[in-house]
Amino acid sequence: xxxxxxxxxxxxxxxxxxxxxxxxxxxxxxxxxxxxxxxxxxxxxxxxxxxxxxxxxxxxxxxxxxxxxxxxxxxxxxxxxxxxxxxxxxxxxxxxxxxxxxxxxxxxxxxxxxxxxxxxxxxxxxxxxxxxxxxxxxxxxxxxxxxxxxxxxxxxxxxxxxxxxxxxxxxxxxxxxxxxxxxxxxxxxxxxxxxxxxxxxxxxxxxxxxxxxx
Amino acid sequence: xxxxxxxxxxxxxxxxxxxxxxxxxxxxxxxxxxxxxxxxxxxxxxxxxxxxxxxxxxxxxxxxxxxxxxxxxxxxxxxxx
Numbered sequence: 001x002x003x004x005x006x007x008x009x010x011x012x013x014x015x016x017x018x019x020x021x022x023x024x025x026x027x028x029x030x031x032x033x034x035x036x037x038x039x040x041x042x043x044x045x046x047x048x049x050x051x052x053x054x055x056x057x058x059x060x061x062x063x064x065x066x067x068x069x070x071x072x073x074x075x076x077x078x079x080x081x082x083x084x085x086x087x088x089x090x091x092x093x094x095x096x097x098x099x100x101x102x103x104x105x106x107x108x109x110x111x112x113x114x115x116x117x118x119x120x121x122x123x124x125x126x127x128x129x130x131x132x133x134x135x136x137x138x139x140x141x142x143x144x145x146x147x148x149x150x151x152x153x154x155x156x157x158x159x160x161x162x163x164x165x166x167x168x169x170x171x172x173x174x175x176x177x178x179x180x181x182x183x184x185x186x187x188x189x190x191x192x193x194x195x196x197x198x199x200x201x202x203x204x205x206x207x208x209x210x211x212x213x214x
Numbered sequence: 215x216x217x218x219x220x221x222x223x224x225x226x227x228x229x230x231x232x233x234x235x236x237x238x239x240x241x242x243x244x245x246x247x248x249x250x251x252x253x254x255x256x257x258x259x260x261x262x263x264x265x266x267x268x269x270x271x272x273x274x275x276x277x278x279x280x281x282x283x284x285x286x287x288x289x290x291x292x293x294x295x
Contacts, residue, residue, distance in 0.1 A: 050235040050253060050260045051279075072258040097226035098259050127258040144250060144262045 002206035010040035025088040029147045038086040042078035049073040059165035071150035073140030074170035081158030086151040105152045109137035134176035216293040218267035222282045231283045232256035269294040
């Protein structure tokens with residue numbers, strides 16, 4: 001039987017507000033509530049994960065807000081046009097296996113890009129998704145009481161040039177977006193249903209509510 | 215005096231170790247069963263480890279930024295009661 005879950009589309013939302021929403025969902029899921037998938041975009045923000053190095057923010061005149069967060073991974077950038085997905089999922093449904101869970105998140109990005117005819121892949125010893133040598137999706141998660149939060153971001157039509165201010169995930173790597181690869185503008189709103197469908201297939205989920213706004 | 219060893223839990227297939235990101239309590243602090251006492255980082259995930267036993271955090275064996283293997287003892291808790 002499919003696991004019933006809730007989808008919430010938060011739209012364009014400040015990072016701190018979305019984080020608050022995540023923590024509320026986290027408490028609910030830990031207390032036995034339904035798994036919840038939050039989808040959103042953020043205004044420009046840099047987030048620095050646990051053990052992330054501030055030296056990976058290269059632009060010393062950086063004016064983008066920096067927030068230290070309780071997830072794995074190093075520094076990353078969120079900006080409008082990038083879809084950010086926060087699955088607040090009980091990993092007891094996924095064998096309590098962090099590697100398995102991260103693999104499925106990576107597969108979401110691979111399958112999503114595949115629907116546009118783009119061949120994306122993992123890299124050995126790196127977490128994240130690449131098209132040729134450029135990174136298009138980044139992952140960083142937190143886990144409390146075996147419930148995961150934080151998640152995955154995929155560049156859709158965001159300003160890729162902003163990544164030149166940082167070493168994304170602490171790596172010297174180029175970044176790319178879906179719109180850049182297809183040489184046409186794709187909006188985040190136009191791909192949300194695709195992403196949700198892929199999540200439901202790969203995580204064996206059935207939604208009970210959709211597009212519940214905050 | 216009863217002692218509880220707080221160990222690095224099994225985190226998933228192929229994950230052999232994790233780095234201690236931060237301790238939320240210090241030696242001598244009282245901890246409750248469900249308190250997240252330490253945060254580990256591995257495979258792009260931060261993982262909060264609950265105390266597992268109520269008592270006093272007697273000794274931290276693996277310090278922040280150090281690596282620990284699965285099942286290594288992170289700390290010793292003196293069990294209350």
